[in-house]
Amino acid sequence: MPRFAANLSMLYPELPFLERFGAAARDGFQAVEYLFPYAFAAEDILAQLKAHGLSQALFNAPPGGTDAASIAQAWDVAGDRGTASLPGREAEFRAGIVLALQYARVLDCPRIHLMAGMLPAGADRAQHRATYIANLRWAAAEAAREGRDVLIEPINQRDMPGFFLSRQDDAHAVIAEVGAPNLKVQMDLYHLQIVEGDVAMKLRQYLPTGRVGHLQIAGVPQRHEPDLGELNYDYLFSVIDELGYEGWVGCEYRPARGATPGGTSDGLGWLRRATA
Numbered sequence: 001m002p003r004f005a006a007n008l009s010m011l012y013p014e015l016p017f018l019e020r021f022g023a024a025a026r027d028g029f030q031a032v033e034y035l036f037p038y039a040f041a042a043e044d045i046l047a048q049l050k051a052h053g054l055s056q057a058l059f060n061a062p063p064g065g066t067d068a069a070s071i072a073q074a075w076d077v078a079g080d081r082g083t084a085s086l087p088g089r090e091a092e093f094r095a096g097i098v099l100a101l102q103y104a105r106v107l108d109c110p111r112i113h114l115m116a117g118m119l120p121a122g123a124d125r126a127q128h129r130a131t132y133i134a135n136l137r138w139a140a141a142e143a144a145r146e147g148r149d150v151l152i153e154p155i156n157q158r159d160m161p162g163f164f165l166s167r168q169d170d171a172h173a174v175i176a177e178v179g180a181p182n183l184k185v186q187m188d189l190y191h192l193q194i195v196e197g198d199v200a201m202k203l204r205q206y207l208p209t210g211r212v213g214h215l216q217i218a219g220v221p222q223r224h225e226p227d228l229g230e231l232n233y234d235y236l237f238s239v240i241d242e243l244g245y246e247g248w249v250g251c252e253y254r255p256a257r258g259a260t261p262g263g264t265s266d267g268l269g270w271l272r273r274a275t276a
Contacts, residue, residue, distance in 0.1 A: 001274055002215070002240050005031035005057040007252040014259040018048055025052035027265050028275065033058040033250045035075070038099065039068050042106035049107065056109040057248040058151070058186075058214055061139075062096035063115050064089075082115025084139075084152075085132035085164040089117075097139045104148055111149040111213055113186055114139055116164035128164060133177055140180035149213050153186035156194040159223075166195050168202055175211055184213030188252065193220045193231055200239050207243040215245070218253035225256055227270035237274055 006024035008017065015023055017040065024032055030053075037045055037059050049056055063082045064074025074080045083089040083096065100112045114136065119128055136152065143150045154171050155163045165171055171185045187206065193199050206212050217236075219229030226233040240249070251271075257263025 002237055002245065002249040003031065003247075004029060004271060004275075005033045005055075005248040005250045007033050007216075007250050009035040010252055010254050011264045013255070014261050014263065018044065021048035021052050021054060023264070025054055027268055028271065029054070029251075031055040031057040031248055033248070033252070035060050036062065036071055037103050037107070038062060038066070038071055042103045045103075046106055056107040058111050058113060058250060059100075059103070059107075059109060060113045060115060061100040063117075064096075065092065066095050066099050080117050081160060081163060082117035084114050084135045085116045085119070085128045087127055087131045090131070090135060093135050094138065097142055101142065101146060101148070105146065109148070111151055111184075112143065113151045113153055113214075116152065118160075118162045119164045120162075129174075132164065133174065136174065136178050136183055137180060140178060140183045144180065144182045149182045149184055151184050151186040151213050153188060154191055154195065155188070156191040158194055159191075166191075168192060168196065168206060172206065172209075172211060184211050186214045186216065187212045188216040188218075189231065189236065190216065190218035190220055190223060190252070199231065200236060203236070203239050203243060207240070207245050212245070212247075214247055214250060215240070216250040216252045218251075222256075223254050225253060225267045225270055226251075228256060233270065234274070 006029040008020040012020040012023045032054050062071050064080045083093040139150050152171055154165050154167055157166055175183050189199055217226045219226050220231050255264045255267050
């Protein structure tokens, strides 16, 4: 059965961030991921990982700027949601990679997600793509020096209208053009179902390439637990097993019970069945 990592930006929302590590471990998770660690000292996060025997599976590079206020603004609904494809923001992108690698070094995190950013209305997509390729090539080289992977993620246009990257084939074409072995796709089955569907066949198409570095899951359409909605995750987990995927599966969903105390844990029946 796949190995599951709790996404602490979404799960256990009733708890302060640093208390979510212990909650995840008590529920049987062996690894965690989250959007951004930068509001906390890396050493404080490391202490939680060590205290609860957890691995750090993934986090995102800053979506804009490197200070807390800039990161929050960039992640806002009207924010840039990344700078990797934004011409004129190359220095900002590189500063974010430097910061992310510093955190990855402390947390022993093997992979970092690089957000593409929003394509402004009327923008020249070819120019943005050229910037994207150049930035990814630079970031992959920097990460390779430290033995880390960098990931790109197609995100659906319903949740994030205007995001530069939405399709799996586009992501894999970018990876082929960059040509860096440590640049891989973060394949989120929630986004994939909304944009393209045919999820099992996409898994069969892309997992054997070795170019998928991380999977994520959520129920569709409401992004709740994976046993709520139109996707049959029991079947998809069997496909993932059959294909020999050995990486983490990030649980990036919003608990249906919201911030109700214990709500995340109460909704983990799917995990208990999957790992029984």
